[in-house]
Amino acid sequence: MKKTTALAHANIALVKYWGKRDSRLNLPAVGSLSMTLKALSTTTSVEFQEGLSIDTLSINGSDAGEKQTRRASAFLDLIRKDAGIQHGAIIESVNNFPTGAGLASSASGFAALTVAAANAAGLDLSPTRLSELSRQGSGSAARSIFGGFVEMKLGEKADGSDSIAVPLHPAEHWPLAMLILITSEAEKPIGSTEGMNLTAETSPYYPAWVDTSPDDIAIAREAIVARDIEKLGEISEFSCFKMHGLAMSANPAIIYWNGLSVTLIHEVRRLRAQGIPAYVTMDAGPQVKVLTLPEYVEKLTGLLSEIKGIRQIISTELGGDARILPE
Numbered sequence: 001m002k003k004t005t006a007l008a009h010a011n012i013a014l015v016k017y018w019g020k021r022d023s024r025l026n027l028p029a030v031g032s033l034s035m036t037l038k039a040l041s042t043t044t045s046v047e048f049q050e051g052l053s054i055d056t057l058s059i060n061g062s063d064a065g066e067k068q069t070r071r072a073s074a075f076l077d078l079i080r081k082d083a084g085i086q087h088g089a090i091i092e093s094v095n096n097f098p099t100g101a102g103l104a105s106s107a108s109g110f111a112a113l114t115v116a117a118a119n120a121a122g123l124d125l126s127p128t129r130l131s132e133l134s135r136q137g138s139g140s141a142a143r144s145i146f147g148g149f150v151e152m153k154l155g156e157k158a159d160g161s162d163s164i165a166v167p168l169h170p171a172e173h174w175p176l177a178m179l180i181l182i183t184s185e186a187e188k189p190i191g192s193t194e195g196m197n198l199t200a201e202t203s204p205y206y207p208a209w210v211d212t213s214p215d216d217i218a219i220a221r222e223a224i225v226a227r228d229i230e231k232l233g234e235i236s237e238f239s240c241f242k243m244h245g246l247a248m249s250a251n252p253a254i255i256y257w258n259g260l261s262v263t264l265i266h267e268v269r270r271l272r273a274q275g276i277p278a279y280v281t282m283d284a285g286p287q288v289k290v291l292t293l294p295e296y297v298e299k300l301t302g303l304l305s306e307i308k309g310i311r312q313i314i315s316t317e318l319g320g321d322a323r324i325l326p327e
């Protein structure tokens with residue numbers, strides 16, 4: 001069987017996913033809306049080998065360990081079932097950004113794995129089917145199949161076939177920029193899956209989170225059509241802080257921020273009050289992402305890099321679809 005290598009970009013949700021309505025099929029409790037990011041990507045190669053009874057997974061050149069390998073293996077079982085094969089696979093995955101620190105490595109990771117594994121298994125699948133499969137690896141990965149602006153549909157079918165991402169607009173529709181301020185490279189204290197399950201079980205605010213999500217998505221969609229940065233930025237901050245407030249209302253509280261994250265949130269808001277279009281979004285980790293327009297990237301980078309403790313600033317525009325790379 002042939003070896004296939006695929007690349008997928010990470011994505012950042014502007015309207016956030018947090019919570020599941022079905023754990024087995026990994027169906028989200030809310031829809032979400034994201035931007036695919038050009039500068040952050042995972043490249044994964046997969047080769048199924050006859051006679052191999054287990055899967056091996058390396059991430060950034062080192063053995064990924066039992067937990068991650070089991071998760072990838074369970075995912076490959078879905079591909080093997082579709083393709084009617086039983087061979088084990090050698091999986092090699094490389095991220096061009098820090099792994100596991102709230103930078104969506106599972107999104108680009110599972111999207112790249114889906115595209116590479118399906119092709120290596122001899123399957124010719126539509127992007128929609130790839131997105132449906134990716135979702136079962138990681139919810140946010142369903143969005144990384146597509147470039148540009150992407151909406152993850154909540155869906156309503158019990159089999160999950162309509163819980164898929166759909167491309168809204170390609171990257172060229174609206175050149176936006178995002179600055180990713182790395183505040184720490186440490187692994188996060190609680191993973192997303194565990195964090196969202198704890199939240200759903202214990203937060204009294206969870207029903208309100210689920211109920212109010214469709215309005216946020218509708219507003220974000222409109223803002224993108226109209227290329228209205230103020231409207232998109234405001235709804236993004238609202239969804240972000242609603243999600244973090246929700247996570248903090250779990251018992252015990254889930255707090256992804258560090259002290260520098262808080263400093264940066266205030267700084268971005270201060271700069272915005274001075275007329276710079278800059279809006280904060282944060283995921284399940286302490287990194288602060290800043291949504292802005294390309295013409296402000298240089299100025300913002302200069303101003304923010306003066307703040308003590310930032311380890312790295314990554315600047316990115318929107319990226320394209322997940323794709324197979326030539327061998």
Ligand code: 2P0
Nearest residue numbers: 013016017138139140192193283284
């Ligand atoms: C998102 N996050 O919409 C939200 C916002 C983090 C914060 O999707 O359990 O790794 O694998 O489906 O996709 C991260 O969670 O969770 C995530 P699983 P995933 O981007």
